[in-house]
Amino acid sequence: MASDEDSDEDFVTYGTPLEPLEEDEPVRKPVPVHEQTVKDEKGRYKRFHGAFTGGFSAGYFNTVGSQEGWTPSTFVSSRQQKAEKPNVRPEDFMDEEDFSEHGIAPREIVTTDDFASGKKDQLKDKAKAVSSLAALIPGDTGLLEELIAPARSSIGVELLRKMGWKDGQGVGPRLKRKQRKQNDDAVKVYGCAFPPNGSEESEDDDEFAPENVSFAPKDVVPVDFTPKVDSHGLGYRGLNPLQALGGGSETGHINLFTLQSDRTTSLFGDRNSGQQRRGGIGGQAFGVGAMEEEDTDIYHKDSMSNYDNVLGGEEPGDGLYGWTAPQQDKNDGFESLVRSHCRSSSFSSFINLFVYPPPDLPRDYRPVHYFRPVVDSSTVSPIVAQALQASRGHLSQDAPQQGRHSLDSSQRCDMLGETPLQGPSSVFELLGSKDRERLNEIRRAATEQNKSALSSRFQSIAPQPDSHTQSQTSPTKSQASSETQMALKAWSGPTADASKTFKPFAENPQKQARYDLYINKLKQGNKDALESSLDSSMTEWERGRERDEFVRAALLYKPSNSSLSSRFTRSKHEDDTDSVEVTRDQENDVDDKQAAVKMKMFGKLTRETFEWHPDKLLCKRFNVPDPYPGSSTVGMPKVKRDKYSVFNFLTITDSSQVSRVAPSAPKPPSSSSTLPHLTPEVSNKKSRWDIPGQEPKDPLSAFLSETRSEVLAAKNQTDSPHAIATPEVPLKKQKKKDKEKHKAKKHKKEKKKKKNKKHKHKGKQKKRVEESNSSSDDTDSNSEDENRVVSTSELLQRSELIF
């Protein structure tokens, strides 16, 4: 350490050097932790008394008291001092050190926005300054404000001023006039130090220039970096309702597509309106706005003069003084406006003022304003106006062309080159010739009536030939033949197209084919079209009916309607309305089960098992996992079936079998065979008792029939209802006998069954009673049961007890 001073070398030292030790001085002991002191921001000592006892001391010896002690203040009413009490803020009760901790910023007095001149957009400021120079009264915009508002200039501006910059000049090295052209791009740099290279060059140029004069560079409006916050397309600026509704005379087409830069240039007093530089995305591809009435002008307004023919930047003009130069453009201003008007011939009288009499209102004048955007030559630059006049002539002076809405359908059709629609063009052509005559007569009569009424009011009107009554009195007996004639007339026209006509018998293809044949013959003008197209193999009655139907259908769907029908499309998918939802599994026939019950053979014969889908919520409530996860059906699975199927209403069981065992031959609906009508049901039924390979069909049925007959035999002998049928094998002879008996009984039963079926749809309950009766028939308890024809369900609760 001490050697530092001796050495010649320069060392860079960081931090504060330690004090040099004197040899005599005793070595200082480091201050122990407990003696180290902490001071707060104001130099007051803070005492540390352990992290667990609260850190540094606070208040008065860590109390809320004071030197005087902790004395509760006596209550003093502040009622009288309301005005003196200012609003108290939390800061009033806080230590200053704690402000930063709680995010309370130090307060100081600042001029509010109300008093400071509004901080404005710099770009706008500049634009205003420039426009004020160009305006008629120079410097009119910010003049007053500048007088009042405090001058605030940034440090950059101050610096620039110090360096010799004057307001209105561009920033950069001074340039010669020639040079400026080349260094245009350098000019665009704003607020940036120019590379020294260029300045040297310019100096060199100065030496060789004839006049030793250099100019400040032209000032440039900085590039606008306004962020795009809307969701419009690029350059789209939205519709200004004031402009749009203010009337079309001032602005022809509202151009929604101008770039921001264009707008800023427009603030500069349209310096280059002569050039008509239209930037942006205006034009044809963007269609017609909702607010625009007519679209013709936008399609024709553009011309080549709107575009630049030359590559490169804009012409610098003289640019003698940069922005401070006087306005160069001669096309702008009042004078140029007038001149342009004079060029367009119709406005030649614009200058000599003349008071015109108010115009005569046309007869069909409606005092309603109609927004019609008109291309006004005052807004369009003269060049465009000229070009328009030369090429198309869509200026307002031209005769207004018909809009496309004023065209009628045929005209439009012509324009588009469409082939006209088939069919009559007028309603009158749809009418029959007779009707047409009648209408004409009526019309003639009406006109005559008018005439007569006009000529002689008091003369009685000559009796008109009443066509209506005539038609009524026409013989009705020949109506059918007249109908066929009408059909012939209607269809014999060349316009009808069979493929387009309505097919009334689409459900029955053969009938439809016959109908088509009939129609075709009608079209050929065949007189006996009807008779020849009918099927000769049919009965006379059928043919008669079909004849009627065909004629009526032909009249109903005659080709006059086909012209209309060609304008509509028919639905592709027919509604599947003639099917009905039926549960897939149906319970089998009751008879066999009853037989089984009678034999007390409960089990396979009486049990049926179906698939059943409980509701998901029900499973949840029962704490049972869903047996069919993923299936959306609830209850018994359903299938769609033909609604009009006879089987649906007559024998449900059979139809279900047919549907389930599709390839096998369906059983006849009523069991015509006496014996084995039990078997297929049992075998077809999906039951868990079924073993796949096994076929218990025939032996079981045989066994059943045998036992059945046995039961009957036993009954006949013992006459007791509860006789137990033991499956003993009886003698063969007896068996045969029994069988015959059984057959007879069966027939009886079947009759009854048929009766039941007839009544099936009428009411379940009734049927139920009958069924129970029929079942009780067999148990020989006829005498008792036949008296009870009351509904069983009614019986169930019929407990009229005596009280």
Add this chain to the structure above:
Amino acid sequence: MAFPQPRPQAPQLPQHLLRTIECQQGAVRAVRFNADGNYVLTCGSDKSLKLWSASRGTLLKTYTGHGYEVLDVDSSYDNSQLCTCSSDKTVILWDVASGQVTRKLRGHAGKVNCVQFNEEATVMLSGSIDGTVRCWDTRSRRYEPIQILDEAQDGISSLKVSEHELLIGSVDGRVRRYDLRMGQLHVDFIGSPITCVCFSRDSQCTLSSSLDSTVRLLDKSSGEMLGEYSGHVNKGYKLDCCLSDKDTHVLSCSEDGHVYFWDLVEGSLTLKLPVGKAVVQSLSFHPTEPRLLTAMEGHVQVWGAEPEDAAVEDS
């Protein structure tokens, strides 16, 4: 020395009349023990439901709110709720303590014959004369049933719920068992209109009584008949049947004023308990003890195995 095996006691039958309760609510349409057997619920034809103490026979509460005679009642496992059904086509869920109607469910097209809670009292099932069984949710505020079981072709007369099965007897002569766990419906054809169905306590068998004056015990899984019990008269009324507390006997009401007890295994008539002259309309067996309730006309009788001492104590 080994103790001798205790001799198997003969099952005691509730053949001694303990008391008669005059319900004073018109005809008693149904009488039911509550879930633990300490209380008795009677459904009256005067639109009221009454709650009685089973041991003393005192009236505890009367529940009114139905528009027509009450036909069946069931109590929840925790005795906090009751559900009843009525001829007014409604099912009502009651709060036991307050006697207020918690929910009144409409939807059946006809009078509702039977009603049951499921095990956790989350669903009420009601069977109606309109042939449907409706599953009502007691948890949600929905007034539509969760599911409608409309497979029956005639009115529903009786309905029982086990853990995951619904046993439904219908007037179309079939006993339907909906197995929620398997997602299957088993239909057993009995032939005669069913008046009452019940599960055995081991829930392996089903008991069904029908209008052909027969009670049948069917094997639940196969549908085979295990026993047939007859001798009583049941031709026009919706009469109850049940199994005794230990599944030893089959009980059925009869129209001849008796309650018939059959031995379950042998099928022989063990006891013909004379109740009165009129039809024994409803009965209910105590869930654990040999105790029986019978309803006849306007009164309910309580039957016990030991006659005197209990009756004397109570009275």
